Amino acid sequence: MPDPQLKLLYSRRQIAAQVKRLGEEISRDYADSEILLVGVLKGSFLFIADLARALSIPAQVDFVRLASYGSETQSSGIVEIRKDIELPLRGRDVIIVEDIVDSGYTLETLYHQLMQREPRSLKICTLINKTGRREVGIHADYVGMTLERGFIIGYGLDFDENYRHLPDIYLLGEA
Numbered sequence: 001m002p003d004p005q006l007k008l009l010y011s012r013r014q015i016a017a018q019v020k021r022l023g024e025e026i027s028r029d030y031a032d033s034e035i036l037l038v039g040v041l042k043g044s045f046l047f048i049a050d051l052a053r054a055l056s057i058p059a060q061v062d063f064v065r066l067a068s069y070g071s072e073t074q075s076s077g078i079v080e081i082r083k084d085i086e087l088p089l090r091g092r093d094v095i096i097v098e099d100i101v102d103s104g105y106t107l108e109t110l111y112h113q114l115m116q117r118e119p120r121s122l123k124i125c126t127l128i129n130k131t132g133r134r135e136v137g138i139h140a141d142y143v144g145m146t147l148e149r150g151f152i153i154g155y156g157l158d159f160d161e162n163y164r165h166l167p168d169i170y171l172l173g174e175a
């Protein structure tokens with residue numbers, strides 16, 4: 001049973017509806033293309049699995065693992081690649097699949113690093129766009145849900161590596 005200090009924010013049904021919508025949007029926008037989804041580990045592992053299955057176009061999947069320094073709940077802006085993508089990006093239509101954009105530092109850094117590999121196009125898909133603490137002007141092309149503030153867990157999102165396996169998303173209360 002989920003921890004009692006967790007407050008349900010997005011149910012698995014709400015998440016599934018948004019993932020379906022994103023899959024349809026992406027399939028429409030890339031109707032004549034074969035895309036490469038790049039999931040940002042670990043937080044996007046469930047999202048990318050569901051998103052990939054919501055596509056009706058050919059897709060390949062790869063992963064990148066980043067190391068971000070900062071506290072448990074806030075990133076510092078120093079981001080480096082710990083596990084790189086294995087497929088070449090040059091000339092490909094690439095979509096970065098992220099769990100959540102908060103300050104924006106993680107995605108801004110990754111976006112510029114991947115742009116240097118000369119993909120044909122590079123877009124960003126995030127399950128959650130958290131707007132209240134944005135520090136850099138990063139633009140997500142595809143957004144599942146928008147949230148102003150609050151620390152959330154579940155459906156891939158963790159706090160100190162816990163809760164990633166929960167099928168729903170919860171607000172972590174101030175304990």
Ligand code: IMP
Pocket residue numbers: 043073074075098099100101102103104105106107130150151152153157158159
């Ligand atoms: P940013 O660099 O501040 O945009 O941080 C983005 C990263 O911080 C995400 O990839 C998440 O791993 C993590 N993060 C930010 N907010 C949350 C949250 O509410 N719950 C879980 N992880 C979060």
Ligand code: MG
Pocket residue numbers: 040041042043044099100
């Ligand atoms: Mg993350």
